[in-house]
Amino acid sequence: MKDLIKIINEEIKKAYVANGYDPTYAYISVSGFPDLADYQINTCFNLAKILKKNPLDVASEIASIIKDISIDGIKVFENVEPSKPGFVNLKINNLLLSTYMSEVVTDEKLGIDKVYISDNNLPKGILLDYGGANVAKPLHVGHLRVAVIGEALKRLYNRLSIKTIADVHLGDYGLQMGLVIEELKDEGKLQDFTISDLEIVYPKASLRAKGDKTKGIEPDIEFNSRAHESTKKLQDNIEPELSIWKKILEISIEDLKKRYAELNVSFDYYYGESTVKDIMGPMVDDFIKSGIAYESDGAYVIDVKEDTDKKEMPPCIVRKSDGAVLYATSDLATIKFREENFDVDEYVYVVDKRQSLHLEQCFRAAKIAGLVKGDKKLMHVAVGTMNGPDGKPFKSRDGGVVKLETLINEAKEKAKVALKENDRSIDESDIEKIAKIIAIAALKYGDLSNSPTRDYNFSIDKFLSFQGNTGPYILYTLVRIKSIYEKMSLGNVSTKKDVVVRSIQSGKVSFDSVIHKLLLKAIRYKDILLEAYKSYDPSVICKYIYELSNDFNSFYHEHSIINESDSEKKSFYIFILDIVDKIVRDALSILAIDVPDRM
Ligand code: ARG
Numbered sequence: 001m002k003d004l005i006k007i008i009n010e011e012i013k014k015a016y017v018a019n020g021y022d023p024t025y026a027y028i029s030v031s032g033f034p035d036l037a038d039y040q041i042n043t044c045f046n047l048a049k050i051l052k053k054n055p056l057d058v059a060s061e062i063a064s065i066i067k068d069i070s071i072d073g074i075k076v077f078e079n080v081e082p083s084k085p086g087f088v089n090l091k092i093n094n095l096l097l098s099t100y101m102s103e104v105v106t107d108e109k110l111g112i113d114k115v116y117i118s119d120n121n122l123p124k125g126i127l128l129d130y131g132g133a134n135v136a137k138p139l140h141v142g143h144l145r146v147a148v149i150g151e152a153l154k155r156l157y158n159r160l161s162i163k164t165i166a167d168v169h170l171g172d173y174g175l176q177m178g179l180v181i182e183e184l185k186d187e188g189k190l191q192d193f194t195i196s197d198l199e200i201v202y203p204k205a206s207l208r209a210k211g212d213k214t215k216g217i218e219p220d221i222e223f224n225s226r227a228h229e230s231t232k233k234l235q236d237n238i239e240p241e242l243s244i245w246k247k248i249l250e251i252s253i254e255d256l257k258k259r260y261a262e263l264n265v266s267f268d269y270y271y272g273e274s275t276v277k278d279i280m281g282p283m284v285d286d287f288i289k290s291g292i293a294y295e296s297d298g299a300y301v302i303d304v305k306e307d308t309d310k311k312e313m314p315p316c317i318v319r320k321s322d323g324a325v326l327y328a329t330s331d332l333a334t335i336k337f338r339e340e341n342f343d344v345d346e347y348v349y350v351v352d353k354r355q356s357l358h359l360e361q362c363f364r365a366a367k368i369a370g371l372v373k374g375d376k377k378l379m380h381v382a383v384g385t386m387n388g389p390d391g392k393p394f395k396s397r398d399g400g401v402v403k404l405e406t407l408i409n410e411a412k413e414k415a416k417v418a419l420k421e422n423d424r425s426i427d428e429s430d431i432e433k434i435a436k437i438i439a440i441a442a443l444k445y446g447d448l449s450n451s452p453t454r455d456y457n458f459s460i461d462k463f464l465s466f467q468g469n470t471g472p473y474i475l476y477t478l479v480r481i482k483s484i485y486e487k488m489s490l491g492n493v494s495t496k497k498d499v500v501v502r503s504i505q506s507g508k509v510s511f512d513s514v515i516h517k518l519l520l521k522a523i524r525y526k527d528i529l530l531e532a533y534k535s536y537d538p539s540v541i542c543k544y545i546y547e548l549s550n551d552f553n554s555f556y557h558e559h560s561i562i563n564e565s566d567s568e569k570k571s572f573y574i575f576i577l578d579i580v581d582k583i584v585r586d587a588l589s590i591l592a593i594d595v596p597d598r599m
Helices: 004-016 042-052 053-067 094-106 114-119 141-157 175-186 195-210 221-235 241-262 271-290 325-341 353-368 404-420 428-448 460-464 471-487 497-505 514-521 525-535 539-558 565-591
Strands: 037-040 077-083 087-094 126-129 163-167 293-296 300-303 316-319 344-351 379-385
Touching: 004 053, 004 094, 042 053, 042 344, 053 077, 053 087, 053 316, 077 114, 087 094, 094 497, 094 514, 126 141, 126 175, 126 539, 141 163, 141 344, 141 379, 141 404, 141 428, 175 195, 195 221, 195 241, 195 514, 221 428, 241 404, 271 293, 271 300, 271 316, 271 325, 316 325, 316 353, 325 353, 344 353, 353 379, 353 514, 404 428, 404 460, 428 460, 428 539, 471 539, 471 565, 497 565, 514 539, 514 565, 525 539, 525 565, 539 565
Parallel strands: 126 163, 126 344, 344 379
Antiparallel strands: 037 087, 077 087, 293 300, 300 316
16 A cells, blocks of 8 residues: 555645646655644745745745645645745645545555555565574573564564564584583583583583682683583584584574573574584685785784774684684674575674674675675664663672573563452463563563663563553553453454445544544554664654554543444444554564453
């Protein structure tokens, strides 16, 4: 479906041309003063300059030529008013808004179809690198944001008909693996270890290797050198290290899949740094041969500085002096691997912003080395930190990292309490299930409603509140609509365009400012998705559904929907419910947030 504002602009253009005005300036913009106008024409100043006329006079002329334009026999504007010093204030006709929305809600894709996509020139395919979990370590809160934001972007792309490839890019290589293997050997657990064993093994091994001055624990040098040896053997495909590692990988991935599933996050590929282990060596050799990488203090580096750099940009190290590869080498080889195996127009990395320099170096090196074709975009969505109440990165009480599982459980317990307070009639057996949906919605929404790049302070209580821009508030709006449907014995509502038009034409519906505002917002849903896409920012969608929910709740409080005795009015109210229900549900499916039946 074409965008309504686009359709209106086309009509305005026709009027300009017919009356001899330059059509370049024929478009309307959202008004900065919503109390005065919905939209405005603010280009009369440009026309006035060309025509050497007073802007207010031009505004009056323009007002008179667009006053009566119509679309399919429906007047476009309810009010057209020139205003000082040279604007035209516009109020869009409710009949037009409603008719358009009746088409939108009866369309399965809510109007975001082929026509709309091709009107907006979107790419065909995007590869997303997000999640970034590390093998043998449990998911911690630091992995929440990148997973949740990445998933939302993926679903947003899909919603806009952009094909996606989602790769978790596991941290499954390097010394951490050697450490785990050696610790498993020492504990005699090589035969049958489980994910719970791995969760204990990694912190133990890491403590042994690094030591802890505060606890008087010295680094275990012998253990360290064994871990290095093990890592090297792994890289050279030597047994039994290779098999042990494969088993660790298998167990970890199985567990990760479960944990991600709880968050409604899923990937097409569980590739990792190790996927490209055989590509790295020859790739670096090629860099050296072609002169792209040069020797510096025994290591090999690629210069990535640009003249316009304002901050320091150190060279990208691709091989250490002992011949070992680095994080950057695996990222570069991964780009090469992806280019060879997938056909996409853009790469989107949803990764902690503390890795910005690393990724910038890799992206530049990849371009210099010609690993990516042409001007393909490599984008880092630099994700900010989730801070604790003290404004510092979120930590557990003893200063350690907080496991995601712990966080979800804590939120769930609190949700249970809130739930019982809110609806005493919910069955005990349902509470567990619903509390989990609410807890995860609260955590995810709390995260997504902050722009990815922003740091934010985590507060379970705030996120779980049934008021404000929170997950529970949005869910509650939908549950409220569902319960109205139920009270009216409506089942699943499906608005019929002719019913809506008839109800409006009956003249009984009064389009008060609440309804008008809601309709105006509703026609913008497509734009909002596009804006979120362009800014790589799901919080745009959150803000929008929050406002729409607010509009709906005002509507709900001001109209007696269930007890309305006039059938035309009632049909129209149901249409309004349907609009909000469909849009908010659609948006939540993009944000990968489930909706409970009641709460
Ligand atoms: N595993 C890494 C970490 O936990 C994140 C990986 C991000 N993706 C990438 N292509 N470097 O820090």
